[in-house]
Amino acid sequence: MRKERTIYFILRTLLQGKTSYWNLIRENDTVLPEFISTLKELVDGGYVAADEEGLLYLTEKGKEYAEKLGIRAYVDPVCDHCKGKTVVIKEEYKPLYEEFLKIAKDRPKAITAFDQGYVTPEDTIRRVLLMHRFGDVENKRILILGDDDLTSIALALTGLPKEILVLEIDERLINFINKVAEERGWTNVKAMTYDARYPFSDDIQRQYDTFVTDPVETVKGISLFLSRCIQGLKGEGSAGYFGLTHIEASRKKWHQIQRNLLDMNLVITDIIRRFSDYALENEDIVKEDLNFRVYTEAPVKVNFPDAYFYTSNMYRVELIGDPKPIFDGKVEWERDLYLDDEAYVTAEKESHE
């Protein structure tokens, strides 16, 4: 059943014209192992082929198949203005965006040891505006667990939060955020070392109104990150934001994660599809190291990414009572915490062999 959906999205996108492997991933909502095996079947069956530039297209056989399935030309109804992301950077918020760009250009580059990329500056500002829309920024104490995207700086630039605390493991980011805060005179912004294996210290517990995090996409890992985050929240009405992808998290995994959210006393208030584009393709690291499974297992020869193929959906959650973390004490940083079989972008090939 779900495979039919994957095939449908591939054919519908290709009916619009030639496109790259990366854009096909972007336009699907299927976890990568399934997407790749389905695309491989279509290629092996002679329905889909790649031209010399690595662009994919429907063969005559493929076109007949699409016609047989009754798939017609698709006009995408997604809003061109906000790209379906619900909020836009209006005139009044342009200076915020410009200022953020100026600061972010000097940011430490992403390195493989920690992560492979970060959200585009535009989408980081959008996230802050979304949080503001939902009443989670102004006069709030905000806790950020992992800040690759520099959300702390975007938030501080609005001048709205009461306090911002960043907990990070990457010293370079900690130093960068603290340096910017000092230069700007932001006395209410602080970044400090934190390793998610350990519970929060007492002075962080039950102090914050809002959390932001971008967790690893294993059920165990995300549940650990969110358990830590909610330990920092005051209680009922406190809210949190995090991203979850389709390409490294199947619908079944989403289901397990959602169950854990509810068990933690969180209600899901919003899920906005494809809210965040990750700027992976701008990263030298990706261009130098093509050993990730999304490349190595592609059924056709592919070029460097020409589209934001790694996107995530924005979750907003809210506490309906006291926080009920699933993980409470110290945990061992074991492999299953940050890697599972659906990790095709954030994991390298050899690690699965």
Place this chain on the structure above:
Amino acid sequence: MRKERTIYFILRTLLQGKTSYWNLIRENDTVLPEFISTLKELVDGGYVAADEEGLLYLTEKGKEYAEKLGIRAYVDPVCDHCKGKTVVIKEEYKPLYEEFLKIAKDRPKAITAFDQGYVTPEDTIRRVLLMHRFGDVENKRILILGDDDLTSIALALTGLPKEILVLEIDERLINFINKVAEERGWTNVKAMTYDARYPFSDDIQRQYDTFVTDPVETVKGISLFLSRCIQGLKGEGSAGYFGLTHIEASRKKWHQIQRNLLDMNLVITDIIRRFSDYALENEDIVKEDLNFRVYTEAPVKVNFPDAYFYTSNMYRVELIGDPKPIFDGKVEWERDLYLDDEAYVTAEKESHE
């Protein structure tokens, strides 16, 4: 904690200028009993007052309070183009919308005995476009449980679905939909009588790809409606759409409903805030009968609604395996199925006394 949120939204909205009771409801995300009691406290405390036209404003004391809380002028970042609804009726879809308007103007009027209103025609078309975006319309067999909004007709006008079955309790709607289908020669569209107290007949079970419903907002009622709907679904990858409000469903109720969704083997894939506006204020029935609690318990004298105050959030859910209905057999149509203490718009005053 949550009350602070309600106060924040009231003050932030009023800082933008005078506005109606109805618009304040629209701009909040709080269940009505809580919203009304909070507004009442602000009115009784002398922070908020109503002018002779029934518009609410911040008194001097109210302005000082907002300043003390540090609330500043708010620029709404929501996309003006799609109003944060993610999809728009583009040029190519205009004829669909025009045609739908032409048909819908002769629709049976909503009556209290069944329901108090329906979604605006524009938002009904948006819903269909959203479903199409997510791959749930083209060549799909679609089941609609309750069709006040005439989603069946909007879907049929696209020419995309394989089949549309409407299950309804209101004979007038059934006759209207079947008459339109006959006039237009839509042999794949059918409406028939159905009472949600009874399980589906065998020929409806496990036949459909997509369901659409607009359930009553009690935990029991929504769980019954969705149990019936998923009995009609084929299996993994089949999807469903329904609306859930803030004003008659608290975050705690959302939490219980979400738990039931997961228990039914559904994963929540999207929640789009304020996707549907209900055209209550155009209904003669509402203007004639001001006995609903949203009127009778308003802390100030209010006029007829001047804003879409009754809005709902759009849920998309997807089966991750076989359907697991919570309700299986026949149920008694008891009061707690369709009314609870959060029903301030769909319930009349005397029914709670």
